[in-house]
Amino acid sequence: MLxxxxxxxxxxxxxxxxxxxxxxxxxxxxxxxxxxxxxxVTNAALVYYFQNKxxxxxxxxxxxxxxxEDDFMAKAPTSFEDIERFLREMPYLTAKLHGAKYRFMYxxxxxxxxxxxxxxxxxxxxxxxxxxxxxxxxxxxxxxxxIQGMIFIFVRACVHYALFEDQEYLNLQLNAxxxxxxxFVKEKFT
Numbered sequence: 001m002l003x004x005x006x007x008x009x010x011x012x013x014x015x016x017x018x019x020x021x022x023x024x025x026x027x028x029x030x031x032x033x034x035x036x037x038x039x040x041v042t043n044a045a046l047v048y049y050f051q052n053k054x055x056x057x058x059x060x061x062x063x064x065x066x067x068x069e070d071d072f073m074a075k076a077p078t079s080f081e082d083i084e085r086f087l088r089e090m091p092y093l094t095a096k097l098h099g100a101k102y103r104f105m106y107x108x109x110x111x112x113x114x115x116x117x118x119x120x121x122x123x124x125x126x127x128x129x130x131x132x133x134x135x136x137x138x139x140x141x142x143x144x145x146x147i148q149g150m151i152f153i154f155v156r157a158c159v160h161y162a163l164f165e166d167q168e169y170l171n172l173q174l175n176a177x178x179x180x181x182x183x184f185v186k187e188k189f190t
Contacts, residue, residue, distance in 0.1 A: 011049050014039050019060035023100040027107050058117045061108050068098050073132045080140050087174050095162040102162045146184065150177055
């Protein structure tokens, strides 16, 4: 018998494997059989943990995309001078590491069936970005609400790039951030 901690760990492992499987094969091409095979468990085990495919979709998307956010923010700038490195590297790293995850997430949350779950997920995103901004505020010596706005612009630009490899859109958004930062610094020191 698994302890509660072991059971939760196993649950997360299954969610992550299911999410990877959905990302590889898509929503419509992934059934319970494919999920159970990918996880190395029976259908009954997946039903035990999640009840049905819809719950797997919703829970795996929310769990894995929160992990993507954490990974993204773990690479956040550690100083004002580090911002340019972050702007240069992260869009391409994000596209390489997480492009398929973003494509699947939007497939799920754009579906009328899961739209309300998407709204709830993005409420959590907003709260997490506010927390990230507060943490970064002390490192970057900038107001948290300014940083939070820049996070939204930057993440959306990175996601858009990961989805469509649209360099023009990315460049425009990055330039908007750079100009905003220059104006902030100019205003702060004049």
